[in-house]
Amino acid sequence: MKVVIATPRNVPSPLMLPLACVKDHDNVQSDPAPISTFTNPPPPPSLQETSEPLSDLHLELQGLLTGRALLPDEFPFPYTQIESFIRSGYVYLQAGIKRGKSSRHQCQRCGNTKKDWFARYDCAWCNGPCLYCRRCVMMGRVTTCTPLFRWGGPVFSAQERRHDVLAWQGELSPLQRRAADRITETIMQHKAAKLLVWAVCGAGKTEMLFPGIARGLEEGKRVLIATPRTDVVLELEPRLRRAFPTTTLASLYGGSPERLAYGQLVVATTHQTRRFQDAFDVAIIDEVDAFPYRYDESLAYAVKNATRKQAVLIYLTATPDEGLRKKCEKEKAVVKVSRRFHGYPLPVPEFQWAGNWRKALAREHLSPVFSAWVDEQLTSGRQALIFAPSVQVAKQLHQILQKKETSIVSVHASDPERKEIVKRFRDGEMPLLITTTILERGVTIYGIDVVVLGAEDDVFVESALVQIAGRAGRSADDPHGTVTFFHYGKTKAMNRCRKQILAMNRGEHQDEA
Amino acid sequence: MRHDRCLQCLSPLNTNAGWEALFSWKKPMLCDECQEKLRPLTAPWCVHCSRPLPVTESCGDCERWAKTKNWSGLLTRNVSLFLYDEHLQEVLSAYKYRGDVELAKMFADSLKQTYRKYFKKSIPVPIPLSEERLQERGFNQAAALAEYLPVAYKPLLMRRVDEAKQSKRSRHGRLRGHVRPFAVREDVKSLTGQHILLIDDIYTTGTTLRKAAIPLLHHGAGQVSALTVARS
Ligand SMILES: [Zn+2]
Numbered sequence: 229m230k231v232v233i234a235t236p237r238n239v240p241s242p243l244m245l246p247l248a249c250v251k252d253h254d255n256v257q258s259d260p261a262p263i264s265t266f267t268n269p270p271p272p273p274s275l276q277e278t279s280e281p282l283s284d285l286h287l288e289l290q291g292l293l294t295g296r297a298l299l300p301d302e303f304p305f306p307y308t309q310i311e312s313f314i315r316s317g318y319v320y321l322q323a324g325i326k327r328g329k330s331s332r333h334q335c336q337r338c339g340n341t342k343k344d345w346f347a348r349y350d351c352a353w354c355n356g357p358c359l360y361c362r363r364c365v366m367m368g369r370v371t372t373c374t375p376l377f378r379w380g381g382p383v384f385s386a387q388e389r390r391h392d393v394l395a396w397q398g399e400l401s402p403l404q405r406r407a408a409d410r411i412t413e414t415i416m417q418h419k420a421a422k423l424l425v426w427a428v429c430g431a432g433k434t435e436m437l438f439p440g441i442a443r444g445l446e447e448g449k450r451v452l453i454a455t456p457r458t459d460v461v462l463e464l465e466p467r468l469r470r471a472f473p474t475t476t477l478a479s480l481y482g483g484s485p486e487r488l489a490y491g492q493l494v495v496a497t498t499h500q501t502r503r504f505q506d507a508f509d510v511a512i513i514d515e516v517d518a519f520p521y522r523y524d525e526s527l528a529y530a531v532k533n534a535t536r537k538q539a540v541l542i543y544l545t546a547t548p549d550e551g552l553r554k555k556c557e558k559e560k561a562v563v564k565v566s567r568r569f570h571g572y573p574l575p576v577p578e579f580q581w582a583g584n585w586r587k588a589l590a591r592e593h594l595s596p597v598f599s600a601w602v603d604e605q606l607t608s609g610r611q612a613l614i615f616a617p618s619v620q621v622a623k624q625l626h627q628i629l630q631k632k633e634t635s636i637v638s639v640h641a642s643d644p645e646r647k648e649i650v651k652r653f654r655d656g657e658m659p660l661l662i663t664t665t666i667l668e669r670g671v672t673i674y675g676i677d678v679v680v681l682g683a684e685d686d687v688f689v690e691s692a693l694v695q696i697a698g699r700a701g702r703s704a705d706d707p708h709g710t711v712t713f714f715h716y717g718k719t720k721a722m723n724r725c726r727k728q729i730l731a732m733n734r735g736e737h738q739d740e741a
Numbered sequence: 742m743r744h745d746r747c748l749q750c751l752s753p754l755n756t757n758a759g760w761e762a763l764f765s766w767k768k769p770m771l772c773d774e775c776q777e778k779l780r781p782l783t784a785p786w787c788v789h790c791s792r793p794l795p796v797t798e799s800c801g802d803c804e805r806w807a808k809t810k811n812w813s814g815l816l817t818r819n820v821s822l823f824l825y826d827e828h829l830q831e832v833l834s835a836y837k838y839r840g841d842v843e844l845a846k847m848f849a850d851s852l853k854q855t856y857r858k859y860f861k862k863s864i865p866v867p868i869p870l871s872e873e874r875l876q877e878r879g880f881n882q883a884a885a886l887a888e889y890l891p892v893a894y895k896p897l898l899m900r901r902v903d904e905a906k907q908s909k910r911s912r913h914g915r916l917r918g919h920v921r922p923f924a925v926r927e928d929v930k931s932l933t934g935q936h937i938l939l940i941d942d943i944y945t946t947g948t949t950l951r952k953a954a955i956p957l958l959h960h961g962a963g964q965v966s967a968l969t970v971a972r973s
């Protein structure tokens with residue numbers, strides 16, 4: 229997309245316009261060129277106060293662009309339709325990547341300044357070498373020469389105060405209540421604050437959030453729930469919609485239809501969180517250390533960018549990383565929930581030596597111990613999740629298990645039918661589901677057993693194993709699911725996982741507080 | 742871009758990952774997991790198109806091409822690097838449609854090696870996009886791949902129409918090969934006897950590559966081969 233610098237008639241200073249918006253009376257001062265050509269672009273015009281009622285289009289643009297930047301591709305209006313907003317400074321264009329001091333670059337959409345995340349390529353838009361941001365490329369490529377559409381007017385803010393936004397009428401256990409009160413308190417501090425909610429898997433975290441979110445929404449605050457996983461967004465969305473039926477809710481994940489909708493309450497994946505800047509008063513970060521993002525500092529970064537300076541951050545996790553834990557403990561900003569909402573202890577993983585199960589698999593055999601478990605499980609009629617360390621293993625295993633029971637399915641992270649398969653498992657259509665790590669967090673399936681084949685594999689770090697174990701025994705009707713780690717050599721991660729669960733069951737975890 | 746992270750999944754690369762890494766001069770582009778997901782194509786395969794076969798011979802499709810009037814002899818051979826499975830499909834769509842150009846780098850080593858092994862002295866020519874498609878995408882995925890070859894590529898071809906546009910035309914016309922989407926650029930001198938190597942991301946039926954070969958052969962090229970990342 230090309231832009232020009234022009235000074236409209238009767239206007240003192242020049243401004244930047246999309247080529248399509250140039251009129252005869254504009255005094256054009258540059259050739260049409262990609263936005264990156266202009267190293268010193270004129271600032272957007274200063275806003276003229278208006279006493280007229282705002283048009284529908286104004287409100288729509290305000291909602292669309294408040295706290296986020298859109299690519300030309302994403303921008304849903306013809307440029308000519310919003311020309312007056314550009315001329316008056318309410319909408320302005322900005323180069324996608326800013327060249328900062330000492331050649332440090334910054335992505336103007338996601339805030340990235342790390343060199344590693346910028347890549348150079350031969351760009352057909354600006355006809356030459358160009359940079360793009362790899363950190364947010366999944367939302368469309370932001371390049372040096374791409375203009376971003378931004379909002380220069382007053383932000384879409386504070387809905388007026390409302391009452392009784394919470395329709396949920398369930399009950400919290402005393403432990404949940406305690407955590408819920410801390411959450412509400414923190415949100416109502418109206419200043420920058422954080423709280424680590426350290427809750428075992430199955431503690432009923434979502435419900436504990438409801439009262440605090442409700443109070444925040446009633447005060448006109450904008451609330452974000454960020455999670456690394458699309459699955460979790462999909463699971464939370466309907467629950468939130470039922471709990472807050474009168475609140476504008478946007479659920480954002482790659483390809484979601486509401487990608488551009490405004491929400492006072494937003495539930496989003498990490499990637500989509502990067503769309504926002506200075507937008508939220510409250511951010512709830514679910515599963516802060518979730519695999520495969522445990523390496524990735526960028527969720528924290530995305531959230532930091534997406535929140536206002538005075539925002540409240542609530543971290544929710546079953547397995548906090550040490551840095552965060554220490555920081556929060558120092559500030560006495562930790563609340564622990566060491567019991568599941570149904571009050572039963574967490575199932576403790578049992579270790580089963582499976583020998584060289586990989587070698588067996590390669591010969592299309594199962595290790596005898598594991599095979600015995602499968603047979604028993606199939607006769608018992610109980611459902612189980614089988615976690616495999618890689619897609620390859622999952623596929624091999626699937627081929628063998630299918631001979632025992634044809635309905636068994638394997639699913640992996642990039643499986644396009646993932647949603648459908650999980651749903652079918654939930655509906656009880658298959659006794660066993662083989663999975664790589666995608667279901668380890670956030671996804672609740674009641675009354676199942678859990679096994680890991682190859683628990684010694686490096687992918688199964690301590691926190692991943694705790695999460696996996698936490699899939700079992702989630703229901704009050706069936707709180708005693710079994711957890712078995714089939715292994716070819718115990719690892720530190722396995723031992724520590726077991727210790728952590730035992731400690732929680734003894735309540736030690738809570739006494740520390 | 743530094744590569745202490747996996748090019749694809751961005752997890753940090755395990756720097757002390759065994760002997761192989763220790764004795765290799767190059768840093769790996771991908772983590773083991775992402776690397777393992779790529780399935781390199783090797784013999785036994787079709788000698789003409791790299792399709793995996795129980796024994797190395799010519800596959801049915803290639804036999805058919807060889808027997809079809811106007812289509813035989815256009816393409817000497819195609820070598821594809823990897824099997825176009827679900828995983829590679831995902832990678833290539835992130836590359837092409839999402840526009841993560843940098844991902845081309847993960848094929849760099851294989852492209853280089855394959856060029857040296859099978860296509861020494863050939864002139865790489867990326868399959869072009871139409872101007873319209875190029876503006877939409879912002880880069881040509883075939884050219885970005887060709888940049889990693891050991892010799893400079895030449896943009897000898899131009900494209901008049903895109904496949905998607907073609908499909909709107911009569912099926913009959915297409916099947917008879919009446920559509921000529923490619924032409925040699927006007928400023929190109931005769932290619933007397935040269936070996937041209939077409940570069941593209943995917944070999945599906947081979948029709949596009951053969952169509953691209955026609956004007957090159959007319960222009961004097963001695964033979965036309967193809968090097969593609971994926972074989973479906
Ligand atoms: Zn970015």
Ligand SMILES: [Zn+2]
Nearest residue numbers: 351354358373
């Ligand atoms: Zn560019």
Ligand SMILES: [Zn+2]
Nearest residue numbers: 747750772775
């Ligand atoms: Zn990787």
Ligand SMILES: [Zn+2]
Nearest residue numbers: 787790800803
């Ligand atoms: Zn063949």
